[in-house]
Structure formats: C-alpha cells, structure tokens
Amino acid sequence: MLILTIVYFISLPVLTTRLVMGESTMDEKHPQPMISSRVVRTKYGDIRGFIVTPESRFLEPVEVFRGVPYASPPIGTLRFMPPVSGAQWSGVKIAEEFSPVCPQVLPDIRNETAVLKRISKGRFEYLKRILPFLTNQSEDCLYLNIYAPAQAGVRDAVARYPVVVFVHGESYEWSSGNPYDGTVLASHAGLVVVTINYRLGILGFLNPRSDEFPRSPANYGLMDQIAALHWIKENVAVFGGDPTNVTLMGHGTGAACVHFLLTSLAVPEGLLFHRAILMSGSGLSPWSLVADPNKYAAIIATHANCSPELKQPELLKCLRERPLEALLSAPVQVPDFSYAFGPSVDGVIIDTGDLLISPENGYEWGGQPIARAPTGKQVQNAINIINAVFMRKSAVAQLTKYDLMLGVTKAEAYFAFSGDDVQYGIEADRRSKILKSFVRNTYSYHLSEILATIINEYTDWERPVQHPINIRYTTIRVYFRGFNF
Structure with missing residues (x-):
C-alpha cells in the first residue's frame, strides 16, 4: 500500500470556481452555458448536459450534467431502507438543474452576535454563503453531478479520463455535493469529476441497535455512497471516464466515510474504486463513529410517538409513517466532540467482528489491552469500537489493496473556535x-x-x-x- 502524507493539502478550493454553491457567474461578459449537442445514453435513459467555458484561456470547456439520479427516491416504504436502483426514464433528460439536497437541520446563524461568540468571522461568512443553497430539501435527493472535459465524448474508448468521486464533508447531518463545482479541476487536470448527495442525519444514520438484530442495515448514507459508486461503474464510460481508474476522495466527515468504505466487506474489493484521498479527516478520529446510536434512536422514537420498546422492524415501520418534520424536530442534545447521527456499527457496512465480543481473543491496540471496566468487562466507547473496526484482519487486508493519500492543513478545526x-x-x-x-x-x-x-x-x-x-x-x-x- 502506498501511503503519501501531505502536510499542506489544497482541498476544497481546488474544486471551487465562481460557480461555487450554484452561484451563477453568467453576466454580460460571460454568456449563458450552451446546452450540449450530444445525447449521452446511460443504462437508465438518455441525458443531455451543457457546456461551461472557464474564464481562463488556459482551460478547455467542460461538459456538465447536474441532478443525475443514481437510485430510486428513498421515500415512503423506502425510508430507512438501503437504496434501490433507479428506474429507467423515457425521452432525453436535460441535466441543467441541481437536485434538491437531502433533508437536514442547518446551523442557526440568525443571531450574528451570539454566533460570533462560538465561531470565527470567516466561518460565519462562509456559512452565510453556503446555507442559502441548502434550503431546497427533499427526501428525493439521491442524485449526482458530473463534470467532464468537453472532448470526452469524442475521445477514443481506450483513452478515457481518470475519475474522481468527491464525498462532501462539513457534517454527518448537513451539507451536499451540489455546492462543490468540479469545472476547473476537470478541465485543468483532465478528469471526470463526480459529486454526490447522500442521506444525512436521522435519515442517513438512524440505528436502533439491539442484540436480537446484530446485523441490520443502518448506515444508509454509506450505502447511498456505495450505490452511487455502482452507478458510476456502470455508466461513467459514456461520459468519457475510465471505470477502471476511479479515485474516491472525501473531506472531513466525508473522509471518514471513505475510510469506512475502504475497510468494509460490503464494498467489492477493487471494483468500485481503486485508490482514495482522505482530506482533513479519518475513520480513526474520535468523532468519526457513534458509539451508542440506540440512545439517540430512542429519543427520536419517543418524540415521534413510536415506542422505543418496539422491535427494530416495527419501530422503523412506525417511523416511516411519521411526517418528516416529526423526526427532524426531535430535541437531541449531543456532547461536544461527537455526533448523534453518523456511522455506527450495524454488522453490515461497519462491523467489529468478534473483537469486542470474546474476552479471550487477546486483542491489543498499540501494545495495550483494550480498555476494561473494573469488573473486567470491555468498555464499549467510541475509541475501542473504532480500533476494533479497523484492526480486524479483514479490514487490514482490505486496506492494503488500495493506494491511499492523507492530507491535512497547517491548522485544522478553526471552525470550532470563536473569533x-x-x-x-x-x-x-x-x-x-x-x-x-x-x-x-x-x-x-x-x-x-x-x-x-x-x-x-x-x-x-x-x-x-x-x-x-x-x-x-x-x-x-x-x-x-x-x-x-
């Protein structure tokens, strides 16, 4: 495994042009984007994008496809369910509008004086710019955006472009792939860049764990990412991308998601992506995993008038019947340095094997036995669970199959401190x-x-x-x- 550690890693600005956060740059000097003349035939239907010409004379035009569905809408009976392959459509879909973002509770920045006591001025200004583009929300949100060099459609099949799939960060509970424009990166580096939306917060990571159902899907957001990668594997060639040369890149919580996918047995080894970039985050970070998701699931159930004592299938059925607002309005208070809803052990996407079950397994981390209470019982906190997830033999073997680049900035987490x-x-x-x-x-x-x-x-x-x-x-x-x- 090749590991490259980058001290100064230019992350989000690389993906950001004047089209960032969907903001139009078209004025009298920049004519409207031109609808592409070609129709791309995917396995699910025909689609037509539009051409964007970057302002620099050193950059070639890019063909953009916005709001491309990669799975069926996770609504109704599909809420709290793994993603289902999308249905075929008829006619030619004009892919010029971003899709809605997944339902999320956005940071409250209405009281500027109070907010600046918690975050810096720069962070506040950033939030003012990005949040307006996250207000169009819907449970029908499993879409991706594609940025490809305009000549990709006429290139020879043996000379396809490498593919970069970007998993957004910020939080497990809010944000979207839509704000990150891949135009400059696609043109300058000769890449097909894909940004994705995936379910967040309660809808993406609710996990009412129980001993009776030790292996039950719960990391719906991670499963959405896997579904998007399957769609890309099937279809990226018609956009000029090479399905055998895919890099999965994540930032912050997105980097932690990528790290979990790198070691998950639910991901076919070397099939969906072939290398990974973790920027400003990792599955080894203490905040990356929710240790006790059942506690927060019970709060949601009680608030939605669904008994927390229900068995898992009945509880999820009850929650599917509740209005979305009844779920998002639950009064959940999260301790500092952690999340209420994020990746957790579900035995399907994230598993610890028997490392936290058998006290005789002799498992050690960093030369020290796993933490135990005075009674000798193993402590089930986030640190021990994370260690068990990544130190399983299968996880270690999986990780060695990929090239991996790690990147951090000079001073991380400025967003967590006041001005x-x-x-x-x-x-x-x-x-x-x-x-x-x-x-x-x-x-x-x-x-x-x-x-x-x-x-x-x-x-x-x-x-x-x-x-x-x-x-x-x-x-x-x-x-x-x-x-x-």
Whole structure:
C-alpha cells in the first residue's frame, strides 16, 4: 500500500470556481452555458448536459450534467431502507438543474452576535454563503453531478479520463455535493469529476441497535455512497471516464466515510474504486463513529410517538409513517466532540467482528489491552469500537489493496473556535476546560491520566512561557486528531 502524507493539502478550493454553491457567474461578459449537442445514453435513459467555458484561456470547456439520479427516491416504504436502483426514464433528460439536497437541520446563524461568540468571522461568512443553497430539501435527493472535459465524448474508448468521486464533508447531518463545482479541476487536470448527495442525519444514520438484530442495515448514507459508486461503474464510460481508474476522495466527515468504505466487506474489493484521498479527516478520529446510536434512536422514537420498546422492524415501520418534520424536530442534545447521527456499527457496512465480543481473543491496540471496566468487562466507547473496526484482519487486508493519500492543513478545526480564540489565542484555563470536555466525552476510564498525557504531548516545552497563541495551535490539533489519530 502506498501511503503519501501531505502536510499542506489544497482541498476544497481546488474544486471551487465562481460557480461555487450554484452561484451563477453568467453576466454580460460571460454568456449563458450552451446546452450540449450530444445525447449521452446511460443504462437508465438518455441525458443531455451543457457546456461551461472557464474564464481562463488556459482551460478547455467542460461538459456538465447536474441532478443525475443514481437510485430510486428513498421515500415512503423506502425510508430507512438501503437504496434501490433507479428506474429507467423515457425521452432525453436535460441535466441543467441541481437536485434538491437531502433533508437536514442547518446551523442557526440568525443571531450574528451570539454566533460570533462560538465561531470565527470567516466561518460565519462562509456559512452565510453556503446555507442559502441548502434550503431546497427533499427526501428525493439521491442524485449526482458530473463534470467532464468537453472532448470526452469524442475521445477514443481506450483513452478515457481518470475519475474522481468527491464525498462532501462539513457534517454527518448537513451539507451536499451540489455546492462543490468540479469545472476547473476537470478541465485543468483532465478528469471526470463526480459529486454526490447522500442521506444525512436521522435519515442517513438512524440505528436502533439491539442484540436480537446484530446485523441490520443502518448506515444508509454509506450505502447511498456505495450505490452511487455502482452507478458510476456502470455508466461513467459514456461520459468519457475510465471505470477502471476511479479515485474516491472525501473531506472531513466525508473522509471518514471513505475510510469506512475502504475497510468494509460490503464494498467489492477493487471494483468500485481503486485508490482514495482522505482530506482533513479519518475513520480513526474520535468523532468519526457513534458509539451508542440506540440512545439517540430512542429519543427520536419517543418524540415521534413510536415506542422505543418496539422491535427494530416495527419501530422503523412506525417511523416511516411519521411526517418528516416529526423526526427532524426531535430535541437531541449531543456532547461536544461527537455526533448523534453518523456511522455506527450495524454488522453490515461497519462491523467489529468478534473483537469486542470474546474476552479471550487477546486483542491489543498499540501494545495495550483494550480498555476494561473494573469488573473486567470491555468498555464499549467510541475509541475501542473504532480500533476494533479497523484492526480486524479483514479490514487490514482490505486496506492494503488500495493506494491511499492523507492530507491535512497547517491548522485544522478553526471552525470550532470563536473569533477571539483565533485572533488572540486560548488561555491555559480555557484549554484545560476544552480538553477535559474532550476526554470526558471520548474515554471511559483513567481520565486524569489521559488528560495529563494529552497536555504533555501537545505542549511546546521549548517555549518556557505558554503564550495563548501557542496554546491555540495545540488545542486545535487535539480537536482534529484526538489522542488516537
């Protein structure tokens, strides 16, 4: 396995042109995009895109296809179900409009004064730009967007373009693939770039786990990503892409999703993608996995007037019959440094095997036995579950089959700190409060020792005076990496 570690990795700006977030750049100097003259015949129907000419004279035109369905709408009886292949359509679909984004609860930024006490000014301005493009929501949201060099349609079949599939991040609970425009990347690098939407939050990751149903699909968002990859495998050649040369790339929570797919036995080895790029995130990050999803599923069930005591099939049936608003309005409070709805162990897409079941298996992580309570029972926290997921023999074997590139920026997780934190730094007392919260919500035992170890590890001992600016950088590193990265 080839592992490349990139310290400074240019991530989202590469994908962003003046069309970012669907914003039109067409004015008197930039004529409207021209509908393509060719019809592309996919396995599900005919489709026609449009031509975009980048402003730079060094970039060739790109053919864009927006809102291409890759699965049936996950509505009605298909809510909380694995994605189903899309039905064929008749006629020629004109792919010039983005699809709705998946239902999501967006960050509340209406009170600017209050918001700036939590996040930086730059982050606030970014949210003001992106959120308006996430308001058109629908459960019918399983669509993808394709950006291909315009000459892709006339290239010889043996000279197809490599394919990059981008899995968006930001959160497991909001965002979309629509805002990330692949025009410049497709033209400059000679790639077919694909962005995807997948189910988020409650609809994407609800997991009412029970011992009676140890293997029951729950990571619907990850299954959507797999379904999109199957569609791309089947159809990307007609857009000029090479289905045998696909790179899966994710950012933030999207990177963690990619990491889970890299090691999942539900993904056919080397068939759907062939290498991966993880930008500013990883499945090894403490926030990447929800350790106790049943707790949050019970909150949703109670709020929607479905008994949490129902068996899993009956509970999901009840929740399918409830209005969407009854699910999204549930009062779920999540501890810092974690998510209520995100990837979790379902025994199908994400599995631990028997590493957290048999106390005699002798499993160790980093030379230390897996954490146990004073009674000798294994501790089921996120860290132990993550370790078990990625250290299974099958997961290790799966991971070695792919080339992997890892990328981080100089200072991660600026979005988690206020403007004052970023500008003036963090005092030692505030750092201790943040780290205590992180340790308390991440680990189960030996909390004082872990806290002391983290502070020791992320203290610049060559500087006798701990200036708030230096403390700020070390705190950001802990927030992003955890003590496990």
